[in-house]
Amino acid sequence: MSMANGTKPPSSPQPLTPETARSLVDSVEAFLFDCDGVIWKGDKLIEGVPLALQALRSLGKKLVFVTNNSRKSRKQYAKKFASLGLDVSEEEIFSSSFAAAMFLKQRNFPKEKKVYAVGEEGILEELTLAGFSCLGGPEDGKKEIELKNNFWFEHDKSVGAVVVGLDQYINYYKLQQIPKVGFLRKVTLCNSNEISSQKDNSDRYATLCIRENPGCLFIATNRDAVGHMTDLQEWPGAGCMVGAVAGSTGKEPTVVGKPSTFLMDFLLERFQIETSRMCMVGDRLDTDILFGQNAGCKTLLVLSGVTSLSDLQHPTNEIHPDYYASNVVDFVELSRTCPL
Amino acid sequence: MSMANGTKPPSSPQPLTPETARSLVDSVEAFLFDCDGVIWKGDKLIEGVPLALQALRSLGKKLVFVTNNSRKSRKQYAKKFASLGLDVSEEEIFSSSFAAAMFLKQRNFPKEKKVYAVGEEGILEELTLAGFSCLGGPEDGKKEIELKNNFWFEHDKSVGAVVVGLDQYINYYKLQQIPKVGFLRKVTLCNSNEISSQKDNSDRYATLCIRENPGCLFIATNRDAVGHMTDLQEWPGAGCMVGAVAGSTGKEPTVVGKPSTFLMDFLLERFQIETSRMCMVGDRLDTDILFGQNAGCKTLLVLSGVTSLSDLQHPTNEIHPDYYASNVVDFVELSRTCPL
Incomplete structure (x- = not known):
């Protein structure tokens, strides 16, 4: 891919390659996921996500879900995850409704x-x-x-x-x-x-x-x-x-929700991991990616939600994630195609 | 009144005195009135307004009503004026609903x-x-x-x-x-x-x-x-x-409504009066007074609506009308107490 060959300025976001995906997985202890547009759309799971999350868990990665959607409480989100076949506990969920309280x-x-x-x-x-x-x-x-x-x-x-x-x-x-x-x-x-x-x-x-x-x-x-x-x-x-x-x-x-880092204190207290060893994965530049950057995390934009590749590459866009991928599944797949 | 004695900076708004009220009436050919908070509140007429307007008309002044409230058309406003005992024609009304069209x-x-x-x-x-x-x-x-x-x-x-x-x-x-x-x-x-x-x-x-x-x-x-x-x-x-x-x-x-001067062209076309010989009378600094100033009119703030004297005099307020009075009735009364 031409954008990964070093001819672009350093701030230009990189599409993930097997090598960078693998290196990202290796260097990160906790993945922070946005939900809408990353894990699901509405009430419909994005295909392949359960296996992808399972793969990360099996590597010992902590998973955290940070959502700006205030329509549900943490408890209600845990039920939604369960109904979609995802095993996520209430303590792994940080919603903006919780942040307000x-x-x-x-x-x-x-x-x-x-x-x-x-x-x-x-x-x-x-x-x-x-x-x-x-x-x-x-x-x-x-x-x-x-x-x-x-x-x-x-x-x-x-x-x-x-x-x-x-x-x-x-x-x-x-x-x-x-x-x-x-x-x-x-x-x-x-x-x-x-x-x-x-x-x-x-x-x-x-x-x-x-x-x-x-x-x-x-x-x-x-x-x-x-x-x-x-x-x-x-x-x-x-x-x-x-x-x-x-x-x-x-x-x-x-x-109190993203891009504010208000929730980060609660998250750090719970997980005791340096933010430099966390990666924020989200579909929005002005909330998810900015939140990750504000908190000092690595950042991965997925194109499965509201942001298109042309939005990301548009000259007026000033928020550049470290990497981008089509979706969470592709990211995990890519990392697994790179030999140890 | 201490504010009129020249010790205040020139930008400081002046409470009307009989002299300044009279001079304002004399120097102006058309009065532009906001409605909500100036002529009425909701569907209730502000007491004394019909006689005050009549007094201005009898001096040969043109009256124009410029309202940001888009809930009614000009035709509906003419009916409202009539129902409140005010004789105002559709052509004297410039509403933001009309402006949009x-x-x-x-x-x-x-x-x-x-x-x-x-x-x-x-x-x-x-x-x-x-x-x-x-x-x-x-x-x-x-x-x-x-x-x-x-x-x-x-x-x-x-x-x-x-x-x-x-x-x-x-x-x-x-x-x-x-x-x-x-x-x-x-x-x-x-x-x-x-x-x-x-x-x-x-x-x-x-x-x-x-x-x-x-x-x-x-x-x-x-x-x-x-x-x-x-x-x-x-x-x-x-x-x-x-x-x-x-x-x-x-x-x-x-x-398209106040403080934008979009409507001024239509108003000028109709009334053929220089804006310097117009006075905008309103209860809001950020719409009425700013509109008047943007258009080059004289400006009179009335305190019968959303703006209080302390709002006007607050250090953070940057919009200063030429004059202020309690309400339209007081303004007309004051002007009439000044001998010819």
């Missing part, structure tokens, strides 16, 4: 406050498991509002954080809930015991809250533009819902 | 292509009036989707533009429709007669379309974060829906 835990988010979730079951389940009280989620997807005079949208004054992830039940009710929980001028939730119902005071107070003491947290599980929610198509990802909330609050969120 | 007209958008609207009746009505075929709008607000394998979301291949405005019926169906009409890699609508259904080809073709020949237009009526959709509260504005679409397509829209 861990972020609040790490920040000592007060248990007497509530979390409003724009998202699906996974976020609610992880938050609940971590001991937090939640509102929102799929339940609010059925709620409607009528924009008419004298109607007052009442919100829960004890909400101190909003977590936004992928939400196929997004609606105007939820979006109105958001601005009312802490970002806008008229909102007084940053410090609930100082709430004033008097308009002028609350205006002034909330302006201070937002600009100088933004007590209400705005957490995004991730900002993926799209993802393979089904096998045949890409669908709007959490970047869509996060964009909506950012657009109506004028605030930018704290992102 | 005029933008497509000016660009000679081909009549055989369709426009997908994330928005409400106003957008559909203006587009139809301008001779365009539309899809979407409130009708798609009832549609649901189920994310399951083997489900293929079929989209209309003749859509060549997407118009995004305020949409209280926003849902995942519409948001999936969007990426399918021209922004993403897998989409092939930029030039519908070159569509290929073969995955690899369409990938490559659409990549080119988007990056080098983005045929499918992404038009935002406006990006207001919030607005007074009802009298008692602010609600998420078009900025919310535009943020969602931008977040799932990775593209930024062309904004």
Whole structure:
């Protein structure tokens, strides 16, 4: 392959060869896999993946699954892996829903406050498991509002954080809930015991809250533009819902999923492996590959998901993985064709 | 008032005094009014506005209403004015729904292509009036989707533009429709007669379309974060829906409402008045006041809508109107207390 012959600049990604695939396997102790577009598409397994993962396990490699898709909890993901015939334990799974819960835990988010979730079951389940009280989620997807005079949208004054992830039940009710929980001028939730119902005071107070003491947290599980929610198509990802909330609050969120390396601490604690001896395998440049690079891991892009070879090689692309391969199966196959 | 005594820097906004109010009225031939937060809140008229407007008309001033709220067409706005006891003609109204239709007209958008609207009746009505075929709008607000394998979301291949405005019926169906009409890699609508259904080809073709020949237009009526959709509260504005679409397509829209001065050409054609002899009166710094300044008009901020005095005077605010007043009524009253 012409790109591997040394005529390209060093930053140019290399297609895997039997030799580089083998060398990658040899030099790495833990493989971090993205899921959508790498292991499966929607609920459909990518063919050959179980054997490929098994081959890596038989070489003593640790396998970890790091997914930005917040629709499921770790427990739900473990069930999904099982249903697809993959033996993966809950402890090997790091989802952005889990990341959101861990972020609040790490920040000592007060248990007497509530979390409003724009998202699906996974976020609610992880938050609940971590001991937090939640509102929102799929339940609010059925709620409607009528924009008419004298109607007052009442919100829960004890909400101190909003977590936004992928939400196929997004609606105007939820979006109105958001601005009312802490970002806008008229909102007084940053410090609930100082709430004033008097308009002028609350205006002034909330302006201070937002600009100088933004007590209400705005957490995004991730900002993926799209993802393979089904096998045949890409669908709007959490970047869509996060964009909506950012657009109506004028605030930018704290992102806890990839490419943020927030999860890496939990992963390192569990696996005790240097990041230089880890390889991130994913299908997205701006989340997976960037996450791997941010964390100091080796990186392998697979073309089985949202990124095409022309995307990777496009002059405007600035994110270059160490290597790329068609898919996980090809990577493992290649490494096995190289003699010891 | 201390701020008017010359000790402040020249860029500091001045509260109106009888003298400056009178001088503003005298030097201006046409007043451009925003509506939400200036004339009404939701469907509730701001008290005293009809008489104030009448006073300006009796002085021979032209009145123009420039609104970013795309929920209504010009015709529907004329009805709303009438229902509130205000005598305003369709020709005096410039709405962002009208702007979107005029933008497509000016660009000679081909009549055989369709426009997908994330928005409400106003957008559909203006587009139809301008001779365009539309899809979407409130009708798609009832549609649901189920994310399951083997489900293929079929989209209309003749859509060549997407118009995004305020949409209280926003849902995942519409948001999936969007990426399918021209922004993403897998989409092939930029030039519908070159569509290929073969995955690899369409990938490559659409990549080119988007990056080098983005045929499918992404038009935002406006990006207001919030607005007074009802009298008692602010609600998420078009900025919310535009943020969602931008977040799932990775593209930024062309904004046709304020602060873009796109509408100014139509306005000038109609009224034949120099912009320096116009005054924009609005409640938002980042749309109304910026629009006025971009167009070379005088500017008057009223505090009857989304902007408070502390917002205006906050050190981080960089948009300074020429003057500010509590509301339109106070402005007119002040001008009348100044002797000739």
